[in-house]
Amino acid sequence: xxxxxxxxxxxxxxxxxxxxxxxxxxxxxxxxxxxxxxxxxxxxxxxxxxxxxxxxxxxxxxxxxxxxxxxxxxxxxxxxxxxxxxxxxxxxxxxxxxxxxxxxxxxxxxxxxxxxxxxxxxxxxxxxxxxxxxxxxxxxxxxxxxxxxxxxxxxxxxxxxxxxxxxxxxxxxxxxxxxxxxxxxxxxxxxxxxxxxxxxxxxxxxxxxxxxxxxxxxxxxxxxxxxxxxxxxxxxxxxxxxxxxxxxxxxxxxxxxxxxxxxxxxxxxxxxxxxxxxxxxxxx
Ligand code: G3P
Ligand code: CA
Numbered sequence: 001x002x003x004x005x006x007x008x009x010x011x012x013x014x015x016x017x018x019x020x021x022x023x024x025x026x027x028x029x030x031x032x033x034x035x036x037x038x039x040x041x042x043x044x045x046x047x048x049x050x051x052x053x054x055x056x057x058x059x060x061x062x063x064x065x066x067x068x069x070x071x072x073x074x075x076x077x078x079x080x081x082x083x084x085x086x087x088x089x090x091x092x093x094x095x096x097x098x099x100x101x102x103x104x105x106x107x108x109x110x111x112x113x114x115x116x117x118x119x120x121x122x123x124x125x126x127x128x129x130x131x132x133x134x135x136x137x138x139x140x141x142x143x144x145x146x147x148x149x150x151x152x153x154x155x156x157x158x159x160x161x162x163x164x165x166x167x168x169x170x171x172x173x174x175x176x177x178x179x180x181x182x183x184x185x186x187x188x189x190x191x192x193x194x195x196x197x198x199x200x201x202x203x204x205x206x207x208x209x210x211x212x213x214x215x216x217x218x219x220x221x222x223x224x225x226x227x228x229x230x231x232x233x234x235x236x237x238x239x240x241x242x243x244x245x246x247x248x249x250x251x252x253x254x255x256x257x258x259x260x261x262x263x264x265x266x267x268x269x270x271x272x273x274x275x276x277x278x279x280x281x282x283x284x
Contacts, residue, residue, distance in 0.1 A: 006123070006154030007177065007220060010248050014042040014270030015279050016125055018253050019060060023274035024098055026091035027067060028058045029106045033114060037122055041276045043157070044122050047129040048111055050137050055079040056111040056144055062130050066090070068108070075134060082108045111141075115148045124150065125157045125272075127181070131165035138165060142172040151175050159223055170218060178219040179250070184233035185225075204238045212245035221248040223272070226263060236266040243269070257282065 020032025021039065033044050047060045052075055064070045064077070068085040088106030092099035114124070128137050141158070150156045151173060159179035160166050166178045184204055201211045215222060222242055224234055239249045248269035254260050255274050260282055263271060273279050 001152070002154035003152055003175065003177075004154075009042070010221060010269070013264070013268075013283060014248075014250060015276055015283060016043040016045050016250060016270055016272045017041040017276040018045045018272040018274050019047070020044060021274070021276055023255060024277075025100070026088045026103050026106055027274075028060055028109060029087055029103075030109050030113070030117065031088070031103060031106060033109075033118070036276050037118055039276055039280060041280070042123060042270070043125040044114075044118070045125040045127070045272055046111075046114070047127045048137065048141060049074050049129050050134045050140055051079045051082060052076055053078040053080075054136065054140060056137075056140050057082060058109045058111055058114060060129065062133055073133075079110065111144055115144070115150070119148070120150075120153050120155055123155050123157075125159060125179070128158065128160045128162070128165045128169070131160065131162045131168075138168040138172060142169060142176065145176065146173065157220070166218060179221045179223050180215050180219045181223040181252075183225050183228075185228040204234050207238070207241070209241070209245055212242055212247055216246045219247070221250060221269070223250045223252055226251045226254065226259070239267045239269070243267070254279075 017036030019027035021035035022032050025031040025035055028046060036044055046058045048056050049059050051057055059074055062073060064072060064074050067090055068087045070085045085108060086105050087108050088103035091103055131137055145151050145156055157179050158169050158176050159181050161181045166180060169176050169178065182201055201207055201215060226232060226234060242249045250270040250272060251263055251268050252272035253274060254263060254271045257278050260271060260279055271279055
């Protein structure tokens with residue numbers, strides 16, 4: 001089946017366009033996804049949040065200030081209000097070398113619009129962002145995935161830092177393939193010992209097969225950071241052990257070619273990047 005094929009494809013290296021080709025065009029906008037799709041990446045990565053009137057929008061931050069001309073919490077606004085914002089001009093100001101007049105006035109993208117644009121011709125790596133600030137997010141997301149027949153046709157992965165959010169998705173539809181995100185950081189309290197952010201797994205130095213199995217019980221892979229404040233938090237052994245427990249490891253967010261190469265040598269199963277063009281060149 002297409003869903004089985006998708007899981008099989010996870011055995012090979014995955015190029016994941018983080019918020020689209022967001023190094024080249026405003027993140028989370030259609031322009032960034034158009035570029036990534038044109039370059040034939042394996043997955044379009046996106047974060048979803050919910051508007052005050054219950055619509056799903058593709059947006060990363062909890063506040064609209066950084067990447068639009070508005071201010072305040074995204075879920076205080078209706079879709080119509082958010083559609084009036086300019087989510088492109090900030091990019092031109094921040095990235096004069098990649099600025100393009102066409103980005104000015106770019107509107108916020110809904111998940112429905114993204115699905116309408118690329119349909120089953122793309123795969124989507126969707127994060128339930130800030131679930132505690134977005135009540136009803138999982139219900140709305142699963143309904144939208146079903147409406148577009150994305151699940152059975154092997155088109156989506158749903159990722160979250162919040163285990164609870166992933167389990168909620170499974171309660172709604174147990175066929176959705178899930179990715180548990182973790183953020184490892186060296187604990188200051190515990191004398192340099194590595195501990196973990198979300199409480200789902202112990203730090204990489206202490207993680208056991210049982211811990212990996214507990215994640216593999218509900219998810220098909222693990223998404224992790226690589227470096228925290230200059231310190232590498234995962235290594236080849238971590239990847240090998242995760243793989244041995246049936247979990248591919250995807251690392252976020254890797255933009256420099258030398259880091260991409262290092263992680264590929266370590267055996268990583270995929271990378272999230274704002275520069276899929278750089279990664280695709282290495283893969284080829
Ligand atoms: O989803 C993987 C990676 O994107 C997680 O970090 O903050 O970019 O959503 P963030
Ligand atoms: Ca994300």
